[in-house]
Structures are given as structure tokens and as C-alpha cells.
Amino acid sequence: MSGSNTIVALDFAGRREAEALADRLGNACGHYKIGLELLTAAGPGLVEELIGRGHEVFLDLKLFEIPNSVAGAVRAAGALGASMVTVHAMGGTGIMSAAVAAAREFPGLRVIALTVVTSMTGSDLADIGIGTSTEEQVLRLARLAVDAGCDGLVASPREAGALRAALGPRPLIVTPGITLAGGEPGEHAARAGTARAAFAAGASHVVVGRAVTRAADPVAALRRVREGG
Numbered sequence: 398m399s400g401s402n403t404i405v406a407l408d409f410a411g412r413r414e415a416e417a418l419a420d421r422l423g424n425a426c427g428h429y430k431i432g433l434e435l436l437t438a439a440g441p442g443l444v445e446e447l448i449g450r451g452h453e454v455f456l457d458l459k460l461f462e463i464p465n466s467v468a469g470a471v472r473a474a475g476a477l478g479a480s481m482v483t484v485h486a487m488g489g490t491g492i493m494s495a496a497v498a499a500a501r502e503f504p505g506l507r508v509i510a511l512t513v514v515t516s517m518t519g520s521d522l523a524d525i526g527i528g529t530s531t532e533e534q535v536l537r538l539a540r541l542a543v544d545a546g547c548d549g550l551v552a553s554p555r556e557a558g559a560l561r562a563a564l565g566p567r568p569l570i571v572t573p574g575i576t577l578a579g580g581e582p583g584e585h586a587a588r589a590g591t592a593r594a595a596f597a598a599g600a601s602h603v604v605v606g607r608a609v610t611r612a613a614d615p616v617a618a619l620r621r622v623r624e625g626g
């Protein structure tokens with residue numbers, strides 16, 4: 398598997414910590430995910446810096462806004478040179494179509510839809526008025542996303558197989574909730590799994606955060622993830 402298929406989540410509070418980790422990983426990591434915490438704290442300069450160092454950057458913006466604002470944010474991500482940007486499928490077809498249309502002018506940018514965040518359980522869905530199981534809801538939103546033209550989905554290791562079977566080979570499946578074998582699943586407990594299990598189930602990419610970024614030896618931890626956890 399290509400190094401770029403294992404994405405390291407830079408969930409840090411500031412630019413200095415993120416750069417320190419990127420320095421330590423060097424060429425061992427080709428693809429980083431930057432979320433709202435780091436983007437807000439560090440600003441877009443960090444994205445440009447990482448891209449300048451030859452890395453791909455997945456901007457995990459989790460967009461859920463009116464279509465005009467979603468389109469603007471996707472264009473801004475494209476102008477920075479991002480490889481992927483996320484949009485909430487729960488926002489519906491209008492939002493996803495706006496994201497897809499805005500991404501067209503940036504050939505390197507993929508629009509990835511979030512279905513049900515991996516920390517949510519069936520009872521969390523019931524709390525917000527959704528009576529179906531997480532599996533059914535994930536599938537329903539995934540089909541909606543593909544129909545809206547999204548390039549891929551975010552899905553937990555437990556759901557990647559069902560999505561690959563339902564959607565065929567084309568969509569990207571980006572899988573967070575990655576644990577090392579024998580490691581602590583933490584808040585991923587509901588739907589966690591190893592990278593090996595995720596790729597075997599049909600994931601095209603995995604996202605791993607603290608198991609690498611908080612490890613005493615991040616390079617060795619990333620190697621363990623790539624070797625299957």
C-alpha cells in the first residue's frame with residue numbers, strides 16, 4: 398500500500414507541535430489531516446508549508462452550512478492545494494452538490510462525505526430523532542453522497558466492508574477509528590479496528606492520530622500501523 402494511503406491526523410493545539418511531529422516523521426508520512434483545532438490555531442500557512450514540503454494535506458473541515466458558504470470553503474481549500482475536504486452528508490444533497498461543483502476547478506481536490514461520526518451509537522441517533530441503526534444510516538447517507546457526486550466517504554472500520562460491497566470499487570473510503578492491535582480503543586470503542594482490518598474491508602485510506610502522534614517513537618508506531626497494527 399502507498400504511504401499516502403495512511404493519513405496522520407495532526408490533532409495539535411498549535412503550529413509548533415504540528416511542525417515538530419512532521420519533522421520527526423519526515424518522509425515516513427506523505428499525507429496529513431488537519432482539522433478545525435489546528436487550522437483555527439495555526440492558520441493556512443501551515444497547510445501551505447506542509448504542501449511545500451511535498452506532503453498531501455486533507456483538510457477535515459466537516460462542512461455543514463448553507464450551500465453558498467460550503468462552496469466558498471471548498472474553493473478556499475482547493476486554492477490552498479488540499480487533497481481532500483470533508484462535508485457532512487447529513488446536510489443533504491444541496492450541500493454536497495455545492496461542494497462537488499466548487500471542487501471541479503481543483504483537479505487534485507476530493508470531496509469526502511461524513512456519514513455518522515464514529516463516536517456515535519444507535520442511541521445517540523435515537524436522541525436526535527433518527528430511528529434507524531447506525532449501519533442503515535451510514536448506508537443511506539453514503540448512497541446520497543455518491544449520488545451527489547462526492548468522491549468518497551468517511552467510514553469506521555466496521556462499516557467499510559458494507560460500504561464497499563454496496564457502492565462498488567470507485568468511491569474512496571477513508572477510515573478513522575484506527576487502533577493498534579492490543580492498544581486502547583478509547584472513544585473509538587464503538588466502531589474501532591486495526592488498519593489491516595480496515596484495508597481488508599475495502600478502505601482506500603486510513604486516518605490515524607494519537608496512536609502515532611502521541612507515541613514515544615512516532616516513526617515506529619506509523620510503521621506498526623502500516624504493517625497492520
Ligand code: C5P
Nearest residue numbers: 406408515516573574584585605606607
Ligand atoms: O483517535 P485518533 O487520534 O486516531 O483520531 C484521529 C482522527 O480520527 C481525528 O482527527 C478524528 O477526526 C477522527 N476520529 C473519528 N471518530 C472518533 C475519533 C476520531 O472520526 N471517534
